[in-house]
Amino acid sequence: MNLKAARDSFPAIYEGIKSQAPPHHFEFHDPFWVLITTIMSHRTKDEVTDVAARNLHNRYIDAKGLSQAKYDDVLSLISRVGFSTVKAKRVIDAARIIMEDYGGKVPETIEELTVIPGVGRKTANVVLADALGKPAIAVDTHVHRISNRLGWSRTKNPDDTEEDLKKIIPQEYWVGFNPMLVEFGKKICKPIGPRCGECSISAYCRFFSDSQKKRGIKPRDKPGKKPLKS
Numbered sequence: 574m575n576l577k578a579a580r581d582s583f584p585a586i587y588e589g590i591k592s593q594a595p596p597h598h599f600e601f602h603d604p605f606w607v608l609i610t611t612i613m614s615h616r617t618k619d620e621v622t623d624v625a626a627r628n629l630h631n632r633y634i635d636a637k638g639l640s641q642a643k644y645d646d647v648l649s650l651i652s653r654v655g656f657s658t659v660k661a662k663r664v665i666d667a668a669r670i671i672m673e674d675y676g677g678k679v680p681e682t683i684e685e686l687t688v689i690p691g692v693g694r695k696t697a698n699v700v701l702a703d704a705l706g707k708p709a710i711a712v713d714t715h716v717h718r719i720s721n722r723l724g725w726s727r728t729k730n731p732d733d734t735e736e737d738l739k740k741i742i743p744q745e746y747w748v749g750f751n752p753m754l755v756e757f758g759k760k761i762c763k764p765i766g767p768r769c770g771e772c773s774i775s776a777y778c779r780f781f782s783d784s785q786k787k788r789g790i791k792p793r794d795k796p797g798k799k800p801l802k803s
């Protein structure tokens with residue numbers, strides 16, 4: 574897909590995805606708790622992450638409280654999240670760094686955020702976009718996979734996909750883009766066995782078009798395209 578075609582079709586694709594996958598939003602909107610929740614969310618179901626974040630918030634309230642927490646206590650509160658032994662240390666360390674280096678306020682640049690152990694570009698971009706309302710696109714495994722299937726990108730890693738998406742997607746769509754695609758990736762464009770037959774944007778999808786061609790089936794017309802006169 575060339576850049577102009579990708580840009581032109583983006584609003585229709587966005588609406589199609591939105592109609593099938595209203596985004597899941599974690600409970601907290603405060604930047605510190607968005608950061609802590611996102612650190613814990615990797616390889617963990619949303620409902621488990623939500624409970625763990627609520628447990629921590631109830632016990633420690635803020636960065637100051639969590640920075641003084643005991644490891645074993647934190648571990649017992651988040652024990653159901655994936656890699657909980659690592660993440661218990663990471664959330665305490667993140668709180669300590671925010672207290673000691675930033676006076677308790679979550680930093681607002683990707684360079685500062687990614688210095689915190691356990692915070693990569695994806696987590697930093699979630700904080701920037703979803704908690705601070707800054708233009709950023711968080712590319713996790715769902716966003717990376719869907720972008721490559723659709724034809725927005727042809728990349729091996731999420732950082733390169735992020736660069737491609739920034740060229741295609743108008744900035745006003747960046748905030749909220751990640752949660753929407755994550756939900757779409759869980760419900761429709763699954764890692765294994767994507768549900769193309771019920772996908773609202775299959776007419777725009779390179780993966781779907783290629784698989785149809787391999788089976789000798791004519792690609793679907795995009796919505797709004799006038800039929801050829803016979």
Ligand code: SF4
Nearest residue numbers: 762769772775778781
């Ligand atoms: S058509 Fe299939 S591969 Fe393409 S976006 Fe939809 S579910 Fe994903």
